[in-house]
Amino acid sequence: MKRQIPLLITFFVGTLLIISVFVPPLGDLERDFTLFFDIIAVFAFFLGGGNLLRIHLMKLANRRKDWGFSAVTVSGFLFMLAIGLFKVGNPGGIAEAVDAEGSWFKVMFDNVINPLQSTMYSLLAFFVASASYRAFRAKNREATMLLIAAFIILLGRTPLGVMLTGWIPEWMSVAQIPNLAVWIMNSPNLAGQRAIMIGISLGVIATSLRLILGVERSYLGGDSD
Amino acid sequence: MRFLFGLTVILALLLGASVSAQTEPPVTDSVADSVEVPAIPPPAPVTDLKALDTDDDHGHSVTLTWTKSVDAQTGQNTVNGHQIFRWYPAMMDSLAGVDSLKNMRQDIQRAQSANSVFRRALGVAEDALEDLTSGGRGFDALRFTVATPQDDSTFVLDRAFVEQALRDTVATMTTHLPLLPDSIKGLQASFEAAIERLTEAHQAYPEGGSWNLVGLAAKGDTSFVNSGNKDPMSGDFIKDFTDLYYRVDVVTIDETIRTESAIVGPVQSEGQWFNGGRFPVFWAVIIFGFLTMYFVSRARKGDDLYVRPLAGIEAVDDAIGRATEMGRPILYVLGLGTAADVATIASFTVLGRVAKQVAEYQTELIVPTYDPIVMSVAQEVVKSSYLDAGRPDDYKENTVFFVTNLQFAYVAAVNGIMLRELPATNIYMGKFFAESLLLAETGALAGSIQIAGTDEIAQIPFFIVACDYTLIGEELYAASAYLGREPILLGSLKAQDWAKAAVIVLGIVGLVAANLEWGFAKTFLEYFHVTN
Structure with a gap:
C-alpha cells in the first residue's frame, strides 16, 4: 500500500498533464501543479536546515576530522538565521522586508556571500584555460x-x-x-x-x-x- | 586634311548639341500641369468576407477568409495588399483617454519600474546622507554645485543646506515608498476589472469605438488568422467569448486609395475541447507509448533485447571496484536539478544501482545535495539499496546530506570534499550549469576517475573535456535501464532506439523532399506541422 498510492497518484497526475497539453480547458493545470510543488518545497527547507545542523553538530560533538569547517558552517548558519528571523538592524523593524537596505541580513549578503560566490565563479576562467589546454x-x-x-x-x-x-x-x-x-x-x-x-x-x-x-x-x- | 575637316564638323555638332541642351528652356509648370497623371481608380472590394473562430487551437484567435478583389492580379490589377482591421471599443485603444487598456498596461509597467528606481534612489540618498554625517566622505567630494538660471556661473551649496535637503529627500521617499506597491496593486485591480468589462464593452458596437489595424495580408491572399495572446497584459490580447468585428481593406500602391469591405461580425473566439493543431505530437506520443508497451511486453516474455554498450555505464562497475581496492570513497553528485527534473529522477535510478554495489563492496559513499527534496529522495534511494543488498546496518545517516542551495557555495563545499577526502571515483549525474567545469576540473586535479552524465547541452563539452567517461544527452536516461539490465526497463530503452531511428528516417525523407520540391513534399511536411 505504501507504494501503490504514490504510484497511483503518479499515474493519475502524469496522465492528466499529458491530456492537458491537448485539451485547452485544462491548460492551466500545469501551473497549478507547479504551485503544489512549490508549497511542498517550502516545508522541505526545514528538512534541509535540520539535516545540515544535525550532520555538522554531530561532527563537532565527536571532534571528527575537519571539525573546524563544521564550526564555521554552524556559526554562519545560525548567525544568518538569527539576523534574518529577528531582522536585526532592519531600519523598518520587524514589519520591514528581510532584505531591506541597511539590515544586517542584506549587508552580510551583499558584502560576504555575494563576493564569495563571485570569487568561486571567477575561478571558472582558470579552469576553462586548463581544460582547453587539455582538450x-x-x-x-x-x-x-x-x-x-x-x-x-x-x-x-x-x-x-x-x-x-x-x-x-x-x-x-x-x-x-x-x-x-x-x-x-x-x-x-x-x-x-x-x-x-x-x-x-x-x-x-x-x-x-x-x-x-x-x-x-x-x-x-x-x-x- | 579631309580627316581634320570631318573632325572639326563632328566637334562643332557635338558642341552645338550640348549648348542647345544647356540653353533649352525648362519645362514650365504650365506644361507639366497640362500632362495628366492617370489617377489610380479605387479597387473593387473583397467579397464573401467570413470570420470564424480558428479551429483546433487554444482560443484567442479568429480566422478571416474572403474572395479576392476582381482588381487583385486581374482586372485593373491595382491591388497592392490587404489591411485587416478590428473594431476596438473605446476602453481598448489609447485614443479614449486614461481608462484605455493600453494606458492601464503602461501605467502598471511604469509603476513597477518606478518602484525599483525609487528603491535604488532611496538607497543612494541614504548612502550620501550617511557619508556626509559620518564623515565617511568629505563634503567637497560630494560636489554639490548648481548652475544659476541667470548666468553660467555656479555657486557651491553649503553643507547645512545639502544635509537638510538629503534628510528631506530620504524622509519623503521613505514615507512614499510603501505607497508604490499599493498603487501597483490598485492599478492591477482596476485593469482586471476593465478586462472583466471587455465583453460587455464589445457589445456596444458600433458606438464609441474605433477601427484598428491588426494585420496585413499580401495581394494574393484570401485568408488571415488574427491570432491574439491569452495574457491580458500583452498588447494583442483577444478575449474569448467576446463579440468581435472585422473588415478588410484592399489598398493600392497609394495607401490613401483603398476600398473597405463589408463589416463582418460578431464572431467569438474560443478554445476547442481538443487542440487539433497538436495532432502530430499526439500521434507521436501514442505511437511511442505503444512501442514502449510492445517492447516491454516482449521483454517480459523473455526475449533477449540487444542494447548497445555504453562505455560510461560499463565504467561504473570498474570505478566502484577501483574505489574498493583503494579504500577511498565514491562521490556522487546529483547536480542542481530539483526532484521535478527528469534528469534528476534518472540520476536517482543510477544512484540506486551505485549504492547497491557500494553496499555489497562495503565502500564509502558521499552524496552532497543541493536541494532538500532531492536530499530526502536520495536518502530513501540509498537506504533501500543497502536494504536490497542485504546490508541495512551499513547504511549511515550522513551518507546523503544537504549542503546549500546557493550554486557556488555548493561548488565550494563539494570541491572541498574532493580535495580533503580524495575520492577514488566521482560520478556526476543530473542537471548541471556553470559549476560543471569547476567540479570536474577539481576532480581531475584530485586524481579521481570521473563519470558524468547530463542533459544540459551547454555543459556536455566541459564534462567531455574534464571527465574520463561522459554520458551524452539521452544516454543519461538510458543509464538507469542499462545498469539494472531489467527486461522491462530494457524494453523501454529499445522503444527509445526505434523512435530515434524513425526520427532519423523521417528527417532525411523530409530534407530530401523539401529540397527537391517533390509534389508530395508539402503534404508530407504538413503532417508534421504543429500549429500552436
Whole structure:
C-alpha cells in the first residue's frame, strides 16, 4: 500500500498533464501543479536546515576530522538565521522586508556571500584555460579537428580575424575567418546540438512514460515493493 | 586634311548639341500641369468576407477568409495588399483617454519600474546622507554645485543646506515608498476589472469605438488568422467569448486609395475541447507509448533485447571496484536539478544501482545535495539499496546530506570534499550549469576517475573535456535501464532506439523532399506541422 498510492497518484497526475497539453480547458493545470510543488518545497527547507545542523553538530560533538569547517558552517548558519528571523538592524523593524537596505541580513549578503560566490565563479576562467589546454592537444584526428574548429572560432570573434582575411574579395567571403566561425557555429555545431536535443527529448518522454506506467520506481526509494 | 575637316564638323555638332541642351528652356509648370497623371481608380472590394473562430487551437484567435478583389492580379490589377482591421471599443485603444487598456498596461509597467528606481534612489540618498554625517566622505567630494538660471556661473551649496535637503529627500521617499506597491496593486485591480468589462464593452458596437489595424495580408491572399495572446497584459490580447468585428481593406500602391469591405461580425473566439493543431505530437506520443508497451511486453516474455554498450555505464562497475581496492570513497553528485527534473529522477535510478554495489563492496559513499527534496529522495534511494543488498546496518545517516542551495557555495563545499577526502571515483549525474567545469576540473586535479552524465547541452563539452567517461544527452536516461539490465526497463530503452531511428528516417525523407520540391513534399511536411 505504501507504494501503490504514490504510484497511483503518479499515474493519475502524469496522465492528466499529458491530456492537458491537448485539451485547452485544462491548460492551466500545469501551473497549478507547479504551485503544489512549490508549497511542498517550502516545508522541505526545514528538512534541509535540520539535516545540515544535525550532520555538522554531530561532527563537532565527536571532534571528527575537519571539525573546524563544521564550526564555521554552524556559526554562519545560525548567525544568518538569527539576523534574518529577528531582522536585526532592519531600519523598518520587524514589519520591514528581510532584505531591506541597511539590515544586517542584506549587508552580510551583499558584502560576504555575494563576493564569495563571485570569487568561486571567477575561478571558472582558470579552469576553462586548463581544460582547453587539455582538450586542444592534437593527439588524434578528432582532437585535431576540435583544435582547428576552436582556433577558427576564437580568431573569428576577435578583430585580428577580420584583419587577417579582410582582403578576401566579396565573392569568396565565405573564406573570411569571421564568416567561417559563424558557419561552424550555425551549421555543424547546431546540427550536432539538435541531434542531441532530439535524443534528450525522446529520453525524457521514455523516462516519463516509465514513471507514469510505474515501471521506474527509483524515486520512491528503491524498486522493491 | 579631309580627316581634320570631318573632325572639326563632328566637334562643332557635338558642341552645338550640348549648348542647345544647356540653353533649352525648362519645362514650365504650365506644361507639366497640362500632362495628366492617370489617377489610380479605387479597387473593387473583397467579397464573401467570413470570420470564424480558428479551429483546433487554444482560443484567442479568429480566422478571416474572403474572395479576392476582381482588381487583385486581374482586372485593373491595382491591388497592392490587404489591411485587416478590428473594431476596438473605446476602453481598448489609447485614443479614449486614461481608462484605455493600453494606458492601464503602461501605467502598471511604469509603476513597477518606478518602484525599483525609487528603491535604488532611496538607497543612494541614504548612502550620501550617511557619508556626509559620518564623515565617511568629505563634503567637497560630494560636489554639490548648481548652475544659476541667470548666468553660467555656479555657486557651491553649503553643507547645512545639502544635509537638510538629503534628510528631506530620504524622509519623503521613505514615507512614499510603501505607497508604490499599493498603487501597483490598485492599478492591477482596476485593469482586471476593465478586462472583466471587455465583453460587455464589445457589445456596444458600433458606438464609441474605433477601427484598428491588426494585420496585413499580401495581394494574393484570401485568408488571415488574427491570432491574439491569452495574457491580458500583452498588447494583442483577444478575449474569448467576446463579440468581435472585422473588415478588410484592399489598398493600392497609394495607401490613401483603398476600398473597405463589408463589416463582418460578431464572431467569438474560443478554445476547442481538443487542440487539433497538436495532432502530430499526439500521434507521436501514442505511437511511442505503444512501442514502449510492445517492447516491454516482449521483454517480459523473455526475449533477449540487444542494447548497445555504453562505455560510461560499463565504467561504473570498474570505478566502484577501483574505489574498493583503494579504500577511498565514491562521490556522487546529483547536480542542481530539483526532484521535478527528469534528469534528476534518472540520476536517482543510477544512484540506486551505485549504492547497491557500494553496499555489497562495503565502500564509502558521499552524496552532497543541493536541494532538500532531492536530499530526502536520495536518502530513501540509498537506504533501500543497502536494504536490497542485504546490508541495512551499513547504511549511515550522513551518507546523503544537504549542503546549500546557493550554486557556488555548493561548488565550494563539494570541491572541498574532493580535495580533503580524495575520492577514488566521482560520478556526476543530473542537471548541471556553470559549476560543471569547476567540479570536474577539481576532480581531475584530485586524481579521481570521473563519470558524468547530463542533459544540459551547454555543459556536455566541459564534462567531455574534464571527465574520463561522459554520458551524452539521452544516454543519461538510458543509464538507469542499462545498469539494472531489467527486461522491462530494457524494453523501454529499445522503444527509445526505434523512435530515434524513425526520427532519423523521417528527417532525411523530409530534407530530401523539401529540397527537391517533390509534389508530395508539402503534404508530407504538413503532417508534421504543429500549429500552436
